[in-house]
Amino acid sequence: MDILRFITAGSVDDGKSTLIGRLLYDSKSIMVDHLETLEKQSKNKNEDGIDLALLTDGLRAEREQGITIDVAYKYFTTPKRKFIIADAPGHVQYTRNMVTGASNSDLIIILVDARHGVAEQTRRHTLIASILAIPNVVVAVNKMDLVGFSEDVFNNILIDYHALIKDMNFRSVQFIPLSALNGDNIVEKSEKITWYEGVSLLDYLETIPLENAINLEISRFPVQYVVRPQTPELHDYRGYAGAIRSGIYRVGDKIQVLPSGLESTITKIEIGEKEVQEAFAPQSVILHLADDIDISRGDLIVRTEENNQPTLSKEIEAVLCWMDDSKPLAKGNKYLLQLNTRTVRAIVQEVEYKIDVHSLEKIQAPEKVLLNDLVKVKLKTAQVLAYDSYKTLRENGGAILIDETSHTTVGACMLE
Amino acid sequence: MQNYQLNHLDQLESEAIYIMREVAGQFEKPALLFSGGKDSIVLVHLALKAFRPGRLPFPLVHVDTGHNFEEVLQFRDYLANKLGEKLIVRKVEDTIQRQHLTEPKGKFASRNALQTYTLLETIEEFGFDACIGGARRDEEKARAKERIFSVRDEFGQWNPKLQRPELWNTYNGKVAKGENVRVFPISNWTELDVWNYIRRENIELPSIYFAHERTCVEFQNQLVALSEFVQLEPSDKVVKVGVRYRTVGDMTCTAAVPSQARTLDEVINEITVTRTSERGETRIDDRASEAAMEDRKRNGYF
Known part of the structure; x- marks a missing residue:
């Protein structure tokens, strides 16, 4: 099982929190006691039924104002994947918090209100996704029930959005018509949107390939910490600890330390005190080198025999x-x-x-x-x-x- | 062809080790908050993976409320001793004496809130600039909002409306003198991730996580262990039942779960199918209000 990290973006009334609430609710990820609290709160707020949006707003100020101020992280697991959702604020004054959530995401769900089409918020969120280089986009055209599940409305939004991203470089862009409030095309395929031939949102999230999420061609290893026990038995032990950010490192690889330019060869790779012959991103490892050269935190170790040098x-x-x-x-x-x-x-x-x-x-x-x-x-x-x-x-x-x-x-x- | 994909537990493990090493690389005087509970036991296990064969670059620190389970305290000492790592214990009791604090009253009087005073005293005593803790974002909705490097002011307070942006895997540990950072390496783990990791890595746990006979008081459909800290009333129903603990906190504010699960597999099976959340099932102190955790964090709680 792997992990998909995604972010949701949409403006105040696009139904973003409802969408996340629906994903969690329909995938049975909400616990009974949390539901009870939700029912109590929904009653307190004089609303009918359960307000799924309340699930994600964790701070008192957010519940009072009914808006998202900072990123909340939510987790759910299906038999296929573990999901980490960064539920990010849509308001322009909280953009920096959205950027925080976007920086670690493999995918962004951009909510568009079917009635309003591609709006200012859509443009801003898409721009941020593009600048932060989130590879995959899902345009969730929400509130389809309020436009009579119209295929024309959906297609117009699709055309407008393609115009918006013509100079942007996303790996994949998927459009899904849905209704978060009623659960259409969230977990199950909607029976009301008959013209739509694609899969439901959850289905899509479960199956989108993640093999290319990390670059394995270019090797980058920033040194975090030097492990030197300096005990009598391990007198000469000197290991460079860090997480491989990209690429693959193998015992025997010729390496260069940047920016100093000093060169050496990998003699040993350890993961949690076990020796391995190769290690790859994003593994946390300890590297050992043939030569006793000056390396400290902040140095970058790269493979010399690669074309792509920093x-x-x-x-x-x-x-x-x-x-x-x-x-x-x-x-x-x-x-x-x-x-x-x-x-x-x-x-x-x-x-x-x-x-x-x-x-x-x-x-x-x-x-x-x-x-x-x-x-x-x-x-x-x-x-x-x-x-x-x-x-x-x-x-x-x-x-x-x-x-x-x-x-x-x-x-x-x-x-x- | 070799598969260069990490499964989810390996990814979470690698991320947590990376965060621990960032703490060691960025701070002068870090500490690892270690209670003997499962999450902090996992933290210690991850710290070993991050720094062995070297010593841990920080001591283990426990704030002992005086209301802890004996089995857990024994396990705490046993593990620190077995690893040969430094353990610092500071007692809430001493803080109460020194600062003339008022003990909470009532049936299940909890020292949970008083812990914060001792924690802040300990941070000051040793000059800790970073405290690693085992909090997870799936536990509670205020925790779901907290950064991995969470900056606290000199009163230990969290300001949820003014958190530092935290991008990529880049953690900014710069603080002014007197401020400190709470670091949460297993933020992205769920309860089930922790249990599955414990099973995979064969990590030892205190016995109270497995089913055993215990004398408990029934309170609002929850089972609270009978102890000298609980004020018994004539109307109270005292029962002897098979229970295990799903979380470990103070004896007065942690409820037991009725269970016959005596092995790790059995425990995981029960937790996999439960429809009640971890804190909902076991923590009495969260019931105070909708924002109980947020309020405690604002006051310096970890």
């Missing part, structure tokens, strides 16, 4: 989502940049343009960069960084900016 540079271009609500991003500001385990100082050299999330147009040299803005920046780092383009290799192309004075994470960088 870029080594101090001048970096990136698309950045600004996430600080108290201070704007501006040219000349200094931050810490963290890429996997490596942290370096960085200065913002230029803010080239801002992407208008509604029109998708580029606004050159914006005056101010505020919370949730998406901008193209040029950064200069104090030390050389070994990185990949985010579009090619998400695993070694996504970095965060940290404000050194407040310590908080203020930016998400998709390196180019």
Whole structure:
């Protein structure tokens, strides 16, 4: 059994929480006591029946306002897969929380209200999915019951959406007409949407192939920690601990340490004290090398005999989502940049343009960069960084900016 | 052809080990909160996989409420001893004396809330900047919202409306002096994942997780172990039944589950088919209000 991590996005009344509630409810993942609480709350709120949306809103402020503020993670398992849902907020002021949920997702479900079609929110969520390079998209055309299960309505949305994504690069895009409230095409195929020949949403989520979710061609191993017991019996033991981010490493492989460029050969690979001949992403391992060379946390170990080597540079271009609500991003500001385990100082050299999330147009040299803005920046780092383009290799192309004075994470960088 | 796909337990294990190593790589004085319960036992197992053959780069820390199950305390000491790792125990009793705290009253008076005082005292005493805990997001809806690296202010408080963005597998452990981070490596595990992992890895557990005879008080359809901490009333129904524990907390706020499951397979079979949630079936303290956990976390609870 494998894991599918997906995110759901939609605006306030698109029925996102209801959709998740329905998936959990119909797949029998909701426990009896949680249902009882739900019934009690639904009564408290003077609504008929169970309000499935209440299942996902975990904070008091969310229940009071009936909106999602931050990502909630939900889990369910079918005989085919384990699912991790990042239930993300749709409001524009909580975009940074949606980005948090999107960054680890293999798939995004974008809800579209059949009555309203492709809306501003749809465009924004799709843009974020594209920038965060979520490979798979499901456009869930919801509330089909309110448009008489019309095939024309569905097809028009399909055409509009294809126009929206014509310059975007998703691996797969699937359209499913459904009604979350009534359960049409959620777990079971709807008998009312007779013209639809595809599968139900759950069926789709259970069967979408995940073999390509991790890149096994390009090998990246950021060193996290050096294990050195320094006991009499293990006096010479020196292992480099980390998680393989992408690719495959084998005993005997020639490797290079970046950015230093020092070379060596893998002599031993351990997983939880067991020796193995090869290891692959996303396994957590300990590597041993033939030579006693200087390696510490933040170094990147790559295989020398591969074509795709990372870029080594101090001048970096990136698309950045600004996430600080108290201070704007501006040219000349200094931050810490963290890429996997490596942290370096960085200065913002230029803010080239801002992407208008509604029109998708580029606004050159914006005056101010505020919370949730998406901008193209040029950064200069104090030390050389070994990185990949985010579009090619998400695993070694996504970095965060940290404000050194407040310590908080203020930016998400998709390196180019 | 070789299959380069990890199954879900391997993926979860690898992620948890990665998070543990991030703690070791980023913090000066981390600690692992270890109660002797199944989730923290799994954490210790994962820590061994992350750092052996080296020593663990952090001590095991237990906040002892004084209302713990004897079998669990024994197991706690046994495991720390067997592994040769450092165990620090701090008692709520001492905090009550020192800070002149008022003990909660009532039938099942719980020291659950007082634990937070001792935890914060311990963090200050040792200068811990990160505390690894075994909380899971599937347990409770406030926990479902919490980041893996959860920053707490100098009062240990969680601010759910102002959480740091947490992207990819990149964890920002930077904090100001006095602040600390609570780290949850098994956030993405469900109860059943934990049990299946325990079975797969053959992990030892305290005996109370398996069916045994126990004298209990019936309270609101739940079975609470009879102990010196429970105030018995004449109307109370005391029964001797076969039970096991699904979670382990204070004797006063953890309910037992009627069961005959004496082996791991039998326990997992029961948990697989149950329609009641883990905390719903066993925790009396969550029933206080809809936001009981959120409120406790805001006050520094882990």
